[in-house]
Amino acid sequence: MKLKLIRYTPEPERTVAMSARLCYSASGAEDLVETMSDEQVGKLIAQLLNMGHLSTFEHASFTFAIEGISRVLTHQLVRHRIASYSQQSQRYVSEHGFEYIVPPAIATNPEAKAKFDALMSQVQETYDELVRLGVHKEDARYVLANATETKIVVTMNARSLLHFFEKRCCQRAQWEIRNLANAMLAEVKAVAPRLFAGAGPACVTSGYCPEGQLSCGRLAGIQLSK
Amino acid sequence: MKLKLIRYTPEPERTVAMSARLCYSASGAEDLVETMSDEQVGKLIAQLLNMGHLSTFEHASFTFAIEGISRVLTHQLVRHRIASYSQQSQRYVSEHGFEYIVPPAIATNPEAKAKFDALMSQVQETYDELVRLGVHKEDARYVLANATETKIVVTMNARSLLHFFEKRCCQRAQWEIRNLANAMLAEVKAVAPRLFAGAGPACVTSGYCPEGQLSCGRLAGIQLSK
Amino acid sequence: MKLKLIRYTPEPERTVAMSARLCYSASGAEDLVETMSDEQVGKLIAQLLNMGHLSTFEHASFTFAIEGISRVLTHQLVRHRIASYSQQSQRYVSEHGFEYIVPPAIATNPEAKAKFDALMSQVQETYDELVRLGVHKEDARYVLANATETKIVVTMNARSLLHFFEKRCCQRAQWEIRNLANAMLAEVKAVAPRLFAGAGPACVTSGYCPEGQLSCGRLAGIQLSK
Amino acid sequence: MKLKLIRYTPEPERTVAMSARLCYSASGAEDLVETMSDEQVGKLIAQLLNMGHLSTFEHASFTFAIEGISRVLTHQLVRHRIASYSQQSQRYVSEHGFEYIVPPAIATNPEAKAKFDALMSQVQETYDELVRLGVHKEDARYVLANATETKIVVTMNARSLLHFFEKRCCQRAQWEIRNLANAMLAEVKAVAPRLFAGAGPACVTSGYCPEGQLSCGRLAGIQLSK
Numbered sequence: 001m002k003l004k005l006i007r008y009t010p011e012p013e014r015t016v017a018m019s020a021r022l023c024y025s026a027s028g029a030e031d032l033v034e035t036m037s038d039e040q041v042g043k044l045i046a047q048l049l050n051m052g053h054l055s056t057f058e059h060a061s062f063t064f065a066i067e068g069i070s071r072v073l074t075h076q077l078v079r080h081r082i083a084s085y086s087q088q089s090q091r092y093v094s095e096h097g098f099e100y101i102v103p104p105a106i107a108t109n110p111e112a113k114a115k116f117d118a119l120m121s122q123v124q125e126t127y128d129e130l131v132r133l134g135v136h137k138e139d140a141r142y143v144l145a146n147a148t149e150t151k152i153v154v155t156m157n158a159r160s161l162l163h164f165f166e167k168r169c170c171q172r173a174q175w176e177i178r179n180l181a182n183a184m185l186a187e188v189k190a191v192a193p194r195l196f197a198g199a200g201p202a203c204v205t206s207g208y209c210p211e212g213q214l215s216c217g218r219l220a221g222i223q224l225s226k
Numbered sequence: 227m228k229l230k231l232i233r234y235t236p237e238p239e240r241t242v243a244m245s246a247r248l249c250y251s252a253s254g255a256e257d258l259v260e261t262m263s264d265e266q267v268g269k270l271i272a273q274l275l276n277m278g279h280l281s282t283f284e285h286a287s288f289t290f291a292i293e294g295i296s297r298v299l300t301h302q303l304v305r306h307r308i309a310s311y312s313q314q315s316q317r318y319v320s321e322h323g324f325e326y327i328v329p330p331a332i333a334t335n336p337e338a339k340a341k342f343d344a345l346m347s348q349v350q351e352t353y354d355e356l357v358r359l360g361v362h363k364e365d366a367r368y369v370l371a372n373a374t375e376t377k378i379v380v381t382m383n384a385r386s387l388l389h390f391f392e393k394r395c396c397q398r399a400q401w402e403i404r405n406l407a408n409a410m411l412a413e414v415k416a417v418a419p420r421l422f423a424g425a426g427p428a429c430v431t432s433g434y435c436p437e438g439q440l441s442c443g444r445l446a447g448i449q450l451s452k
Numbered sequence: 453m454k455l456k457l458i459r460y461t462p463e464p465e466r467t468v469a470m471s472a473r474l475c476y477s478a479s480g481a482e483d484l485v486e487t488m489s490d491e492q493v494g495k496l497i498a499q500l501l502n503m504g505h506l507s508t509f510e511h512a513s514f515t516f517a518i519e520g521i522s523r524v525l526t527h528q529l530v531r532h533r534i535a536s537y538s539q540q541s542q543r544y545v546s547e548h549g550f551e552y553i554v555p556p557a558i559a560t561n562p563e564a565k566a567k568f569d570a571l572m573s574q575v576q577e578t579y580d581e582l583v584r585l586g587v588h589k590e591d592a593r594y595v596l597a598n599a600t601e602t603k604i605v606v607t608m609n610a611r612s613l614l615h616f617f618e619k620r621c622c623q624r625a626q627w628e629i630r631n632l633a634n635a636m637l638a639e640v641k642a643v644a645p646r647l648f649a650g651a652g653p654a655c656v657t658s659g660y661c662p663e664g665q666l667s668c669g670r671l672a673g674i675q676l677s678k
Numbered sequence: 679m680k681l682k683l684i685r686y687t688p689e690p691e692r693t694v695a696m697s698a699r700l701c702y703s704a705s706g707a708e709d710l711v712e713t714m715s716d717e718q719v720g721k722l723i724a725q726l727l728n729m730g731h732l733s734t735f736e737h738a739s740f741t742f743a744i745e746g747i748s749r750v751l752t753h754q755l756v757r758h759r760i761a762s763y764s765q766q767s768q769r770y771v772s773e774h775g776f777e778y779i780v781p782p783a784i785a786t787n788p789e790a791k792a793k794f795d796a797l798m799s800q801v802q803e804t805y806d807e808l809v810r811l812g813v814h815k816e817d818a819r820y821v822l823a824n825a826t827e828t829k830i831v832v833t834m835n836a837r838s839l840l841h842f843f844e845k846r847c848c849q850r851a852q853w854e855i856r857n858l859a860n861a862m863l864a865e866v867k868a869v870a871p872r873l874f875a876g877a878g879p880a881c882v883t884s885g886y887c888p889e890g891q892l893s894c895g896r897l898a899g900i901q902l903s904k
Contacts, residue, residue, distance in 0.1 A: 002706070006696075007687050007737070015685050015741065019764035019831040026771050028745045028829060033684060052654075052662040058762035059685070059833045061739045063693065067706045072316075072368060075297065081307035084736035084835065086697035090298075090372075091400060093704050103365035112359045119352040119369055126345040133338045138400055139329035142298060142373035143345050146316075151706055153697040155737045155835075157762065174317060174364055202504075206658065210504040228480070232470075233461050233511070241459050241515065245538035245605040252545050254454070254519045254603060278880075278888040284536035285459070285607045287513045289467065293480045310510035310609065312471035319478050377480060379471040381511045383536065383607075428730075432884065436730040523753065524768075524820060533759035542750075542824075543852060555817035564811045571804040571821050578797040585790045590852055591781035594750060594825035595797055598768075626769060626816055 001179060002067040005187040012060035012158065012192040017041040019056040020048055045194045057159040057195060062188055064154045066180065070101035072146045073176045077154070080164055084155040090141040090148075096128055099149040104175065120145065158195050161188060162205075170201040171216035227405060228293040231413040238286035238384065238418040243267040245282040246274055271420045283384040283421060288414055290380045292406065296327035298372045299402045303380070306390055310381040316367040316374075322354055325375040330401065346371065384421050387414060388431075396427040397442035453631060454519040457639040464512035464610065464644040469493040471508040472500055497646045509611040509647060514640055516606045518632065522553035524598045525628045534612040540603040542593040548580055551601040556627065572597065610647050613640060614657075622653040623668035679857060680745040683865040690738035690836065690870040695719040697734040698726055723872045735836040735873060740866055742832045744858065748779035750824045751854045760838040766829040768819040774806055777827040782853065798823065836873050839866060840883075848879040849894035 009015055018033055021044065027035075036044075048056060078085050100120050106112045123145055130140040156164060161184070167173065168181035189196045203209045235241055243262060247253075247270065253261075262270075274282060304311050326346050332338045349371055356366040382390060387410070393399065394407035415422045429435045461467055469488060473479075473496065479487075488496075500508065530537050552572050558564045575597055582592040608616060613636070619625065620633035641648045655661045687693055695714060699705075699722065705713075714722075726734060756763050778798050784790045801823055808818040834842060839862070845851065846859035867874045881887045 007689070007693050009685050009687065009739065009741070011685070018684075022743075022829055022831055023764050023767050024770050025766075028680070028743070033743075055762065056764050056831075059741050059764070059831060061687065061833075061835075063687070063737050065700075065706070070368065071301065071372075075301050075304070078301070078304055079311065084733065085305065086701050086734050086737070088703075089701050092702045101368065103361075103368055105361055105365045106356065106368070109359060109361070112356055112361055115352050115355055115359075116369060119348060122345060122348055123371075126341050129341055130332065130338055133335060133341075135329075135331055135335070135338055139331045142296065142327065142329055142332070142371065143342060144372050145349075145368065146297075146370050146372075147368040151700055153700055153734075153737060155739075157739075157833075207660075233463070233467050235459050235461065235513065235515070237459070244458075248517075248603055248605055249538050249541050250544045251540075254517070281536070282538050285515050285538070285605060287461065287607075287609075289461070289511050291474075291480070310507070312475050312508050312511070314477075315475050318476050377474055379474055379508075379511060381513075381609075383513075434885075522820065523824075527749065527753050527756070530753070530756055531763065537757065553820065555813075555820055557813055557817045558808065558820070561811060561813070564808055564813055567804050567807055567811075568821060571800060574797060574800055575823075578793050581793055582784065582790055585787060585793075587781075587783055587787070587790055591783045594748065594779065594781055594784070594823065595794060596824050597801075597820065598749075598822050598824075599820040 001069055001183065003180070003183045003187065004065045005062060005191065006065045006153075007063040008188075008191060009060045009062075012062075013045060013194050014041050015059050016048070016056045016158065016195060017044045019059050020044055020053070023056075042194050046197070049198060054159045054162065057162065058157045060158045060192065060195065061155055062158070062161060064184060064187070065151075066154060067151045068099075068101070068149060069152070069180060070147050070176060071150050072101075072174070073180060074150055074152055076174065076177050077152070077180070080156070080160070082156070082160040082163075086153040088151040090144065091138040094131075094137055095141060095144055095148065096124075096131070098124065098127075098144065100145060100147040101149060101176065102147070120147065158188075158192070162196070162199055165196075165199045166202045166205055169199075170203070170211065172211050227295055227409065229406070229409045229413065230291045231288060231417065232291045232379075233289040234414075234417060235286045235288075238288075239271060239420050240267050241285050242274070242282045242384065242421060243270045245285050246270055246279070249282075268420050272423070275424060280385045280388065283388065284386075286384045286418065286421065287381055288384070288387065290410060290413070291377075292380060293377045294325075294327070294375060295378070295406065296373050296402060297376050298327075298400070299406060300376055300378055301372075302400065302403050303378070303406070306382070306386070308382070308386040308389075312379040314377040316370065317364040320357075320363055321367060321370055321374065322350075322357070324350065324353075324370065326371060326373040327375060327402065328373070346373070384414075384418070388422070388425055391422075391425045392428045392431055395425075396429070396437065398437050453521055453635065455632070455635045455639065456517045457514060457643065458517045458605075459515040460640075460643060461512045461514075464514075465497060465646050466493050467511050468500070468508045468610065468647060469496045471511050472496055472505070475508075494646050498649070501650060506611045506614065509614065510609045512610045512644065512647065513607055514610070514613065516636060516639070517603075518606060519603045520551075520553070520601060521604070521632065522599050522628060523602050524553075524626070525632060526602055526604055527598075528626065528629050529604070529606070529632070532608070532612070532616055534608070534615075536607040538605040542596065542600075543590040546583075546589055547593060547596055547600065548576075548583070550576065550579075550596065552597060552599040553601060553628065554599070572599070610640075610644070614648070614651055617648075617651045618654045618657055622655070622663065624663050679747055679861065681858070681861045681865065682743045683740060683869065684743045684831075685741040686866075686869060687738045687740075690740075691723060691872050692719050693737050694726070694734045694836065694873060695722045697737050698722055698731070701734075720872050724875070727876060732837045732840065735840065736838075738836045738870065738873065739833055740836070740839065742862060742865070743829075744832060745829045746777075746779070746827060747830070747858065748825050748854060749828050750779075750852070751858060752828055752830055753824075754852065754855050755830070755832070755858070758834070758838070758842055760834070760841075762833040764831040768822065768826075769816040772809075772815055773819060773822055773826065774802075774809070776802065776805075776822065778823060778825040779827060779854065780825070798825070836866075836870070840874070840877055843874075843877045844880045844883055847877075848881070848889065850889050
């Protein structure tokens with residue numbers, strides 16, 4: 001997986017704090033831009049997070065370029081609807097020479113790995129033959145595997161990201177999208193640490209496990225369910 | 227493809243007309259329910275469509291159960307964000323004995339069809355072997371093809387459907403999702419003919435081809451672009 | 453306030469349960485419609501609620517006609533974006549003879565009530581005079597008070613309603629929108645009791661008060677914050 | 679009205695072009711950032727606009743601080759749901775000394791203006807008296823007029839803005855929100871001229887008047903309806 005945070009709203013923390021301040025103050029937004037100290041910004045963000053008043057977090061957006069992920073992952077990813085996506089098209093881009101993602105449980109099992117790789121070779125061969133037989137890329141792609149590598153540009157605002165992390169950083173999330181969620185969280189924490197201070201799976205943000213499960217280590221010492 | 231309209235807002239046309247009437251009238255909504263004649267309902271809907279005032283169309287929702295479609299189709303479908311989806315999970319449901327969708331261009335080409343079928347057999351074999359080797363379904367599915375059959379429940383309101391038909395009934399839309407869109411349009415027209423009277427691809431609804439293309443028969447006699 | 457649930461998805465509970473079942477079963481959606489017992493429907497909905505898996509709740513929609521509310525209320529209401537609204541227009545509908553909402557704290561204070569009513573009379577008089585002077589309704593309405601009565605049709609799906617109830621049934625929500633939320637909850641509970649079994653403010657659904665406050669009676673005996 | 683574009687996605691045009699390129703190219707997103715010439719960026723954006731392929735326009739967001747507008751305007755504004763809002767609260771901020779917006783049709787009519795101002799004075803007086811009588815701000819605000827000045831922070835992406843301009847730059851839109859829309863358009867055109875090159879009311883972007891009206895000058899020479 002190759003992930004890069006390619007764009008984000010300048011000064012995301014101050015943008016959020018200033019918008020929140022506007023709601024509760026007689027001052028204009030412009031004044032607030034200039035007059036809030038960095039400490040005030042931090043304090044206000046902490047209060048908003050503590051009270052779950054997250055609508056102002058929507059004013060800060062983050063755009064990622066992501067490569068080296070499978071279409072298993074993106075079919076889950078694009079289900080998050082408060083977000084924007086631009087994905088590489090299998091209809092227009094040739095998959096001659098496609099790459100693919102191998103699940104760790106298969107990569108570490110030599111017998112499984114051999115079968116997996118052998119099948120991927122046959123998929124490539126069949127795809128190429130179909131194209132040679134005059135089948136268009138948009139139809140030849142029906143043979144491509146879920147494992148096929150894809151690329152995508154994703155934009156989410158900070159509030160939508162917090163929700164995404166709650167669902168997808170969870171130990172019970174599928175491994176590939178969990179890896180992506182953790183990588184995205186590391187990226188945004190680097191540029192807006194206070195917006196994402198407590199971000200993570202629901203058990204971390206809320207103190208209980210909504211999955212009602214005992215299956216992961218994180219559960220030790222926290223409340224099992226509501 | 228197997229499509230069924232399983233639920234919809236009762237009296238969808240009257241629901242839309244009554245909501246529109248409320249905006250421009252001093253009467254209460256309840257009075258409007260009872261006092262509008264069927265003819266008035268039809269006339270008001272025609273005006274709303276003609277002027278593009280479609281917000282009231284959101285009060286009527288339609289739920290479809292769809293089977294016998296590929297994950298090529300659903301990966302496109304779920305990109306429509308003003309809609310609700312529940313899709314059969316490849317993580318939890320075994321794909322031993324999976325079925326698959328064959329594109330017409332392949333089904334009608336014996337050589338291509340033979341290669342396609344042969345590959346699907348090998349995919350099934352590899353999937354089953356991986357499971358036998360202890361690989362979980364959620365990882366074994368990485369070998370499954372885009373062609374694999376899936377099932378999904380979809381809910382869209384009438385406004386979102388009109389937009390969906392504009393994009394996906396177009397001759398340039400991918401064949402499988404176009405077939406679905408046309409089938410969905412037939413279903414909703416049967417129960418709410420006046421809401422979907424002029425529904426279809428953008429060239430039909432707006433009079434020009436936003437694709438700026440000459441590639442389809444529909445274009446004859448209509449304006450090529452704005 | 454006059455509230456009526458005028459439309460909803462037929463069999464809302466079964467619709468949700470059937471959609472959820474599809475995700476985890478090899479059966480088709482149609483089969484599920486017929487084969488689930490009412491008890492199975494109830495059990496599945498309880499599990500979904502307990503685990504917070506609410507996406508299937510989106511397939512059931514509810515439409516309300518609401519009258520006798522103020523524009524204070526609707527300005528808050530329409531901030532809920534996963535919903536559809538049709539509101540009586542002050543641009544097109546004359547406000548000669550408008551009615552208005554009196555907050556209980558004013559209604560029960562004779563001195564305040566007298567001043568409130570006196571002002572409303574003057575608002576009406578000024579509005580009428582402006583119209584007589586040739587000012588269009590769309591401009592004359594600038595003098596109308598927040599208290600002015602309005603009518604609105606609202607459609608929300610069950611998931612969006614659950615979120616709405618979490619925010620607006622809270623003791624700290626503004627009184628008028630809280631009254632509306634409680635009335636809407638009573639209506640949907642009557643037709644889909646199992647979907648809204650545990651619905652209410654966040655302290656009821658999650659067991660802690662996200663507002664971090666001590667100001668309301670409900671807090672006794674529950675955790676104050678995370 | 680006081681409007682300021684306080685934040686936006688850096689290099690909004692390049693962000694859009696790069697995301698679009700990714701969909702149709704085998705290259706990764708990062709390569710595209712560096713290798714597209716400014717001319718290529720412009721050409722690609724023009725193609726996207728011409729074909730109505732606007733999903734990539736969502737990756738560029740714009741945040742405005744707006745003051746000196748009425749609650750007539752904001753009640754319309756917040757109906758645009760693909761956007762984020764933070765508005766000054768009449769519940770928490772005192773309206774002692776509130777300012778108000780006078781519609782031009784009233785400002786230019788001395789008799790109407792006198793009545794308007796007189797009423798606003800009485801509103802202020804009544805508000806202040808209610809507060810003195812112990813009524814909370816959240817209830818005293820029921821007497822405040824639609825004309826009362828408010829402040830709001832708004833974030834929309836470029837696609838949502840294009841839709842907003844289609845509806846609200848129209849001569850038939852209400853004057854105050856039309857003024858706002860035109861001012862917002864001027865601001866974003868200054869920083870992303872190619873994204874908003876053809877932006878404006880629907881008659882300008884589509885070549886026909888969806889309102890089906892003869893009431894405005896712009897109609898001369900263009901098609902009246904579809």
